[in-house]
Amino acid sequence: MKADDQVSLEAVLKEEIIRMYGEVAENPEAEFHFFHGRDAAERFGYDPAWLDDAPAGAVASFAGVGNPHERARLQPGETVLDLGSGAGLDAIIASRSVGPTGRVIGVDLNPSMCLKAQAHAAATGTTMECHEGRMEEIPLPDGTADVVISNGVINLSFRKRQVVEEIFRVLRPGGRISITDIVSAKQLSQSIVNDPKLWAA
Amino acid sequence: MFRLLETAGFRHVKSAVVPGFRFRQQSTQNSAEAFGVKAVMFTAEKPAAA
Numbered sequence: 001m002k003a004d005d006q007v008s009l010e011a012v013l014k015e016e017i018i019r020m021y022g023e024v025a026e027n028p029e030a031e032f033h034f035f036h037g038r039d040a041a042e043r044f045g046y047d048p049a050w051l052d053d054a055p056a057g058a059v060a061s062f063a064g065v066g067n068p069h070e071r072a073r074l075q076p077g078e079t080v081l082d083l084g085s086g087a088g089l090d091a092i093i094a095s096r097s098v099g100p101t102g103r104v105i106g107v108d109l110n111p112s113m114c115l116k117a118q119a120h121a122a123a124t125g126t127t128m129e130c131h132e133g134r135m136e137e138i139p140l141p142d143g144t145a146d147v148v149i150s151n152g153v154i155n156l157s158f159r160k161r162q163v164v165e166e167i168f169r170v171l172r173p174g175g176r177i178s179i180t181d182i183v184s185a186k187q188l189s190q191s192i193v194n195d196p197k198l199w200a201a
Numbered sequence: 202m203f204r205l206l207e208t209a210g211f212r213h214v215k216s217a218v219v220p221g222f223r224f225r226q227q228s229t230q231n232s233a234e235a236f237g238v239k240a241v242m243f244t245a246e247k248p249a250a251a
Contacts, residue, residue, distance in 0.1 A: 035225055043221045065240040066219035151242075154202070164205045174249040178242070179213070180219055182202050187235025 028060035036063045058120040061087035064151035066180025077101040081145040084153030088117030095126035106130035138163045143172040153180040211245035
């Protein structure tokens, strides 16, 4: 694929990601081809108490593919980056784990989703800061985070190597990641790569 | 992904398939299986000296 074509396709993909995951947040009772909401979170082993404590809107909009908290070993006082924070469920759970001396930072492509996540966090008495930004250029200084979590987001990027390098950059030395994501054992066909609706899914 | 993490400098990279992940629609699930699509948990550490 020519570089110009890839840039153009990435722009279309960005719009499709914002549209699709915005629709999950705005219209969570709709049916998507992936499981979402409380059903999905329970399927992946989220503690029901976490879900009971979180705002209904954050739970209903959950569109992850696993449970990054399972092995994150978050400790009070740690700084956590949730890459692709969406409506905020994972950030709220992380905020509970790191407590008032910790810090949770979300990064999301969609600025309205950042506002929604922060409102959901505030409704639970926790705090998170959310930055609009691309995972290929995380808008944070080097060594910011003790832990990076992410849930079903990196697969959406055409530039996964760059994303992984950015995660490495924003982690402090000795920091760690707990990421759940979709991988493919085979090269996807060009028809899938060229279709933003399929790629965004 | 595993290789990307190691190449970037991460250590102790581990991966495990997420049990229970599947697509809602059977046709999508069938296509996903044909491509070996899975949900995977990755953990890794950035070296303390990095």
